[in-house]
Amino acid sequence: MTTNTEVPRREYVDGTTAIVRGAIDAGCTFFAGYPITPASGILMAMMREIPKVGGIAIQGEDEIASIGMCLGAAMSGAKAMTATSGPGISLYSESIGLAIMGEVPLVIVDVQRLGPATGGATTVAQGDVQFVRWGTAGGYPVIVLAPSSVPESYSLTVKAFELAERFRCPVFVLTDKELAMTLSAVDVDEYPAVDGVERAEKHEGLPYSWDPVDAVDPMRRYGEGDAFRFTGSTHDEGAYITKNATKVGALNEHLIAKIEVHRDEIEMVDADFAPDAGTIVVSYGVTAGAARAAVARLRTQGVAVSNLVVQSLWPIPETALNDAFEGIERIVVPELNMGLYRREIERIAADREVIGVNRIDGGLITIDEIMEAIR
Amino acid sequence: MSVITITPVSTFRTDDPYPFCPGCGHGPILDRLNEAMIKLNLDPAKVVIVSDIGCSGLSDQYFITSAFHGLHGRSTTYATGIKLANPDLEVVVIMGDGGTGIGGTHLVSAARRNVGITVIVMNNLNFGMTGGQHSTTTPEGGITSTTPLGNLEHPLDICATVGVNGAAYVYRGSSFDSDLADRFAAAMAKPGFAVLDIWDLCTAYYVRSNKFTRAGMEDSMRSWGMEPGLLYDRDSVEYSTGYRLAHAALVGTPVMSAHPIPVGYAHSLDRPMSLVVAGSAGGKVRSASRLVALGGIRSGLWAAQRDDYPVTVKSGHSVSELWIAPGEMPLTAVTRPDVLAIISSDGYGKAGPYFAAMNSADLILTIPEHSHLETKARVVVIDPKSAPKRIPKTSMGLVYLSAALAIRNPYPLDALREAAGAGSFAEVNIEAVETGIDLAG
Numbered sequence: 001m002t003t004n005t006e007v008p009r010r011e012y013v014d015g016t017t018a019i020v021r022g023a024i025d026a027g028c029t030f031f032a033g034y035p036i037t038p039a040s041g042i043l044m045a046m047m048r049e050i051p052k053v054g055g056i057a058i059q060g061e062d063e064i065a066s067i068g069m070c071l072g073a074a075m076s077g078a079k080a081m082t083a084t085s086g087p088g089i090s091l092y093s094e095s096i097g098l099a100i101m102g103e104v105p106l107v108i109v110d111v112q113r114l115g116p117a118t119g120g121a122t123t124v125a126q127g128d129v130q131f132v133r134w135g136t137a138g139g140y141p142v143i144v145l146a147p148s149s150v151p152e153s154y155s156l157t158v159k160a161f162e163l164a165e166r167f168r169c170p171v172f173v174l175t176d177k178e179l180a181m182t183l184s185a186v187d188v189d190e191y192p193a194v195d196g197v198e199r200a201e202k203h204e205g206l207p208y209s210w211d212p213v214d215a216v217d218p219m220r221r222y223g224e225g226d227a228f229r230f231t232g233s234t235h236d237e238g239a240y241i242t243k244n245a246t247k248v249g250a251l252n253e254h255l256i257a258k259i260e261v262h263r264d265e266i267e268m269v270d271a272d273f274a275p276d277a278g279t280i281v282v283s284y285g286v287t288a289g290a291a292r293a294a295v296a297r298l299r300t301q302g303v304a305v306s307n308l309v310v311q312s313l314w315p316i317p318e319t320a321l322n323d324a325f326e327g328i329e330r331i332v333v334p335e336l337n338m339g340l341y342r343r344e345i346e347r348i349a350a351d352r353e354v355i356g357v358n359r360i361d362g363g364l365i366t367i368d369e370i371m372e373a374i375r
Numbered sequence: 376m377s378v379i380t381i382t383p384v385s386t387f388r389t390d391d392p393y394p395f396c397p398g399c400g401h402g403p404i405l406d407r408l409n410e411a412m413i414k415l416n417l418d419p420a421k422v423v424i425v426s427d428i429g430c431s432g433l434s435d436q437y438f439i440t441s442a443f444h445g446l447h448g449r450s451t452t453y454a455t456g457i458k459l460a461n462p463d464l465e466v467v468v469i470m471g472d473g474g475t476g477i478g479g480t481h482l483v484s485a486a487r488r489n490v491g492i493t494v495i496v497m498n499n500l501n502f503g504m505t506g507g508q509h510s511t512t513t514p515e516g517g518i519t520s521t522t523p524l525g526n527l528e529h530p531l532d533i534c535a536t537v538g539v540n541g542a543a544y545v546y547r548g549s550s551f552d553s554d555l556a557d558r559f560a561a562a563m564a565k566p567g568f569a570v571l572d573i574w575d576l577c578t579a580y581y582v583r584s585n586k587f588t589r590a591g592m593e594d595s596m597r598s599w600g601m602e603p604g605l606l607y608d609r610d611s612v613e614y615s616t617g618y619r620l621a622h623a624a625l626v627g628t629p630v631m632s633a634h635p636i637p638v639g640y641a642h643s644l645d646r647p648m649s650l651v652v653a654g655s656a657g658g659k660v661r662s663a664s665r666l667v668a669l670g671g672i673r674s675g676l677w678a679a680q681r682d683d684y685p686v687t688v689k690s691g692h693s694v695s696e697l698w699i700a701p702g703e704m705p706l707t708a709v710t711r712p713d714v715l716a717i718i719s720s721d722g723y724g725k726a727g728p729y730f731a732a733m734n735s736a737d738l739i740l741t742i743p744e745h746s747h748l749e750t751k752a753r754v755v756v757i758d759p760k761s762a763p764k765r766i767p768k769t770s771m772g773l774v775y776l777s778a779a780l781a782i783r784n785p786y787p788l789d790a791l792r793e794a795a796g797a798g799s800f801a802e803v804n805i806e807a808v809e810t811g812i813d814l815a816g
Contacts, residue, residue, distance in 0.1 A: 051622035072456025289705035
C-alpha cells in the first residue's frame with residue numbers, strides 16, 4: 001500500500017499482459033495457439049514478444065495442432081505454453097491426456113467465457129472449473145491455478161511453469177474474460193522477482209522412472225545424448241508399449257501419486273481470517289474481487305467474517321480448507337456457474353451450512369449479493 | 376586436440392522382427408527407410424521418428440532412433456514442434472491413410488508452412504488395425520467392412536493436395552519400388568516439407584475383399600488419375616529457417632515490461648468513483664475510459680476498467696465501466712455509477728439498469744435523443760451540435776467523460792490533458808478533452 005509520502009509507481013495493464021510477461025520471465029520459449037476470444041490477446045502478444053528471447057510462437061491451424069506443436073517442442077527441450085478458451089479446451093482434450101501420459105510439462109491458459117458451445121465469446125463465466133480437471137479420459141490428476149488479479153496473473157503463470165517442470169504434467173492457468181481483459185492500475189513493485197524456471201534434465205538412459213512411485217524423473221530431450229522414446233500408449237520405463245499388469249499398474253499409480261503425494265507443494269490460498277468469525281467466504285478467480293470487497297465492507301460494519309481465495313483449485317487444497325473451516329458454521333461460495341466448485345467445498349465442509357451465490361447471465365456477482373449471503 | 380571417430384551406423388533397426396501380417400507392405404517400406412538413413416549416414420540420436428495410430432503407428436518401436444508415438448492423425452503437429460524447437464533434428468513422420476484422413480488439415484498446413492519434416496504415408500487404402508473399414512484413400516467402389524456395397528466416396532489425392540499447397544518434395548509410389556530408399560533419402564535431404572505417398576497391400580483386409588494386387592497397383596493409380604513418380608520438387612524457404620531469419624533482428628530487444636506512469640498531480644477523492652460510458656463499438660469508448668484512468672493514475676489514484684461489447688468489431692454497443700479510487704480495490708462490477716455518459720442509441724440500449732439504480736447524488740450526461748430517462752439521478756443533456764466544431768463519433772466518449780470530470784473534479788483537468796497528450800492521437804484527444812470541458816460550462 002502506498003503511503004502519502006511515496007510517489008506511486010503504477011502502470012495500467014490487463015491480465016493478458018501479466019500472463020505473457022510471467023511466461024517469458026519463467027523461461028517460456030515456445031508458444032502455439034489458435035485465435036479465440038477472449039484468449040487471442042495472449043497469442044498476439046506472444047507472437048510479438050517471444051522472438052525477442054529467441055523463442056518461437058506460431059499460430060496453429062487449429063487448437064489440436066497448437067497443443068500438438070507444444071508437446072513436440074517440449075520434448076525438444078522448450079518450455080511451452082498454449083492459451084485458449086472453453087471451446088478450445090474441448091479440442092485440447094485428447095492431447096491433455098497425452099501430456100499426462102507422456103509426462104510433458106505444459107502450461108495451458110484457459111481464459112473462460114460463457115458456455116456451453118460457442119456460448120458468449122465476450123462474456124465472463126467460471127464454467128470450466130470442473131472441465132479442466134476432468135477434461136480428458138481416465139480421470140488422472142492435473143494441476144489448476146486460478147489468479148484473481150493482474151499481479152496474480154503474473155505470479156501464478158510463473159508458478160504454473162514451476163509446477164509443470166516439478167511434476168512433468170500439464171498445469172492450467174484458469175482465468176476469464178474479465179481478468180484477462182480488464183485494465184487495472186497495478187503497483188509495479190507488486191510483481192515478485194523471478195529468476196526463470198529450471199528444467200531437471202538428464203542426457204542418457206531410460207526416459208521414465210517411477211521408483212519410488214511418487215518420484216519424478218528428470219526429462220530427456222531429443223538430440224541430447226542417446227536416442228530415447230516417447231509414447232502416448234501405456235508403457236514401461238523405456239516408453240515401450242506394454243500390457244504387463246505389474247508395469248501397467250506401476251505407471252498409472254505413478255501418474256497419480258506424483259501429484260497426490262505432494263499436494264502440500266501445490267496448495268495455495270489467500271487466507272484472511274477474522275477472529276471469532278462464524279462465516280467464511282470461499283471464492284476463486286474474478287469472483288474473489290467482489291468477495292474481498294464484501295468482506296472488507298462488512299468488517300467496517302463490525303461483522304466478523306473470514307475470507308479465503310483459492311489459488312490452487314486442483315488438487316483441492318484440502319489441508320488449507322480444513323484449517324480455514326475450523327470454528328466456522330457457514331460457508332459462502334460465490335462463483336459464475338451454478339455451484340461447480342461448491343460441491344467440492346460441501347464434501348470437505350461435512351455438516352456445515354454451505355451457501356452458493358451463483359450467476360450465469362454474464363454479469364459479475366456483486367458485492368451486495370455476497371454481503372446478503374453472508375448476513 | 377582430440378580426435379573423435381564416428382562409426383557409421385550399419386542399421387537403424389532393432390533386432391526385433393516386425394509385427395505386420397504376412398505380405399503386408401509396411402515391413403518393406405520400413406526397410407527402405409532404414410536403407411535411406413544408412414545412406415545419409417545419420418546419427419540415430421539426431422533422428423526422431425514420429426508416428427501415430429494404426430498399424431503404421433507400431434513402426435517406431437523397431438528403430439534405434441528417438442521416437443514420438445502420439446495420437447491419431449496428429450503426428451505432423453508433434454513433428455512441427457520438435458523441428459521448430461530444434462532445427463538440427465532429422466524428423467520423419469510415419470502415418471497411415473487413416474492418420475492422413477483425420478489429420479488432413481495438419482498435412483495441408485505443414486505443406487503451406489514448408490516445415491522441414493519428411494512424411495511417409497503407408498497407404499494401404501483401408502483401416503487395417505481396426506477391422507478393414509474404409510479410409511479417405513479407399514478407391515470408389517472399393518469393398519471394405521464399412522462399404523460392403525462399394526465405396527461411394529471419392530478417394531483423397533494426398534500428393535495433389537500437399538503439392539498444390541506448397542510442399543517442397545512430393546512423391547507417389549509403392550512398397551515395391553526398387554528405388555524407394557533413394558526417394559526416401561532425397562526427401563529427407565530436402566530442407567523443406569516432403570510427402571511420400573507409398574501404396575502398399577493390406578493382406579488382412581483390402582486385398583482379400585478386392586481384386587487388388589501388386590501387378591495392378593500402378594495401373595490402378597493411373598486409372599484413378601493419380602500419377603506415380605516424383606510430382607513436385609521445389610526449392611522454397613523452410614519454415615524454421617524462415618522464422619529465424621525473419622525474427623533475427625528482434626532477438627535480444629527488450630520484452631514488454633512494467634513502466635510506472637509518472638505522477639504529477641494530487642486527486643481530491645476520499646472514496647471510489649465509478650464512471651460508465653455507454654456508447655457504440657468503433658467509437659473509441661474503451662480508449663476514452665483508458666485516458667480518464669491514466670489521468671487518475673497521474674493524480675495518484677488507482678483505476679480499473681471493465682469493458683463490455685458484442686463479438687462484432689465496429690457495430691453494436693460498447694460499454695466501459697471505470698473505477699477511480701484513492702485506495703487499491705479489487706475488480707468488481709459497477710451497479711450504481713456515480714457518473715453515467717450515454718453517447719449513442721446503442722449505449723442507451725445497455726444503460727437501463729445503470730440509470731434505474733442511480734439516485735439524486737449521481738450524474739447522467741446524455742445526448743438530446745435520450746434525455747427522458749426513468750431515473751432519480753441529475754440529468755444533464757449535452758448537445759454535441761452546440762460545440763463550435765463538429766465532434767467526430769470517435770471522440771464522443773472522451774468529450775462526455777471530460778465534461779463529467781469538469782463537473783465532478785475528482786482530479787485536476789491538467790492530469791487528463793497530460794494523459795491525452797501522452798499517447799497516440801494526441802491532437803485529436805486533446806481537442807476532445809477541451810471540447811468536453813467547454814461543454815460542461
